[in-house]
């Protein structure tokens with residue numbers, strides 16, 4: 001049995017959808033109502049009740065700008081709770097899979113970022129995610145942490161859904177073109193977690209790995225692709241980040257170097273454009 005936390009979010013919902021394809025990995029799906037990961041007592045009780053072979057932690061505080069004024073909650077969800085889950089997994093001999101963010105590499109480098117590059121967290125969200133990575137790996141050296149970027153899906157709130165909505169409503173949008181990264185379809189991230197857990201050799205891997213879809217883009221070019229594939233009649237104007245100030249700082253360059261992942265996992269990763277088209281199809285928005 002595999003414990004999934006934060007199962008109502010983007011990643012958790014994609015795991016739920018993949019259940020039938022991975023029937024040998026029964027999932028126990030929980031979100032805050034069933035398992036508030038910030039309560040160590042509740043976590044301990046959950047682990048005492050059921051013999052989990054793994055835990056996929058999809059729970060997170062992902063409201064990046066809101067976190068600037070809510071550091072305590074963000075820290076409890078993104079750093080302290082993952083440490084407790086990681087410890088519980090170690091005690092029970094269960095694999096722990098956790099997810100982190102490209103924002104931890106806000107280090108001024110402008111070439112694909114490697115796991116051993118210096119980490120620099122400039123926003124509250126980034127600081128809590130980095131703290132979480134460090135706590136998880138210190139508590140449970142067998143854990144796997146996937147740092148990912150620009151996550152979207154057919155569920156919840158994300159850039160793809162916002163662009164479809166605002167593009168249709170407004171017909172013209174100003175979009176930042178000086179932040180460079182790579183989008184990640186949450187379905188691909190969910191598939192990765194289940195592929196890892198269904199393979200003995202892959203689930204023996206441990207440590208921090210970068211993972212996103214392949215390719216590189218800016219938010220502006222990502223939006224243009226959404227408009228093109230989604231047949232949204234919207235024009236876009238490229239603007240600088242300084243023209244669109246946000247409470248939390250975003251890294252100007254956060255393309256993740258995936259060579260460590262490719263070498264150690266050997267799993268197929270698809271290009272962000274291919275994944276985007278599948279997501280739009282799922283939303284009934286592919287032209």
Ligand SMILES: NC(=O)c1ccc[n+]([C@@H]2O[C@H](COP(=O)([O-])OP(=O)(O)OC[C@H]3O[C@@H](n4cnc5c(N)ncnc54)[C@H](OP(=O)(O)O)[C@@H]3O)[C@@H](O)[C@H]2O)c1
Pocket residue numbers: 005006007008009010011012031032033035036037038058059060061062077098099100101102129148149150151152156186
């Ligand atoms: N979204 C991105 O662009 C992005 C980019 C890079 C990395 N990541 C990382 O990827 C992972 C998955 O992100 P996602 O986009 O799937 O996140 P998401 O959609 O925000 O889902 C997170 C889920 O966790 C739940 N949650 C919050 N506090 C909880 C608690 N105390 N106990 C249990 N559940 C709780 C949330 O509930 P509520 O909605 O009710 O709060 C939500 O259902 C996260 O680790 C995130 O940091 C995301």
